[in-house]
Amino acid sequence: MKKAVVGLFLFGIALAAMQVLAQEKYEPITVKGAEVTNGVVIVAVQAANTRFELQCNTNTSGCSALQPGSYVMVRSPKNWGAYVCSNVRVYPAQTTPENLVEKLGEYCLIEK
Numbered sequence: 001m002k003k004a005v006v007g008l009f010l011f012g013i014a015l016a017a018m019q020v021l022a023q024e025k026y027e028p029i030t031v032k033g034a035e036v037t038n039g040v041v042i043v044a045v046q047a048a049n050t051r052f053e054l055q056c057n058t059n060t061s062g063c064s065a066l067q068p069g070s071y072v073m074v075r076s077p078k079n080w081g082a083y084v085c086s087n088v089r090v091y092p093a094q095t096t097p098e099n100l101v102e103k104l105g106e107y108c109l110i111e112k
Contacts (some may be wrong), residue, residue, distance in 0.1 A: 025075040026097055029090070034065035041065045043107065047073065054088065054107035062106040066090060071104070083108040 032044040032051075036058060043054040043066050054073075056063035060082055070093040081087025085108040092102055 027073045027075070028093070029071050029073045031066045031068050031071060033068055036065060041107075045073070050111075052112055053110040054090070054105075055110055056083070056105060056107045060106075062089075062103065064105045066104060069093070074100070075109070082106055085109065 027047050029045050029047045032046060034041060034043040036042075039058045041056050041058060041063055045052055045054055054066075062082070072091045072093060072095045074089045074091065076087040076089065083106075087106060088109050089100075089106050090104045091100060092104065095102070
């Protein structure tokens, strides 16, 4: 009986993890530039025909001023991340959903 309960519990955890990963949205982005102002990194980004900013606090782990170029942005599920906003993580351009190894930074998405 205990094995069945433990197995059902582990299945539930795996199912929940799959649902969280399914909520993540992968988008190719182009960083146009970055600046640091008063302890805040502001990264100018374009995805498709939309321009927006990514912001993070310099004293926060995972905050970096990205160099201009191509990247992949992953939107975190609601209420996940370091900031009270829509949190995103940025990875190198060649990153795939199965290969999220080298996170370059975590940011707050500011849509204009």
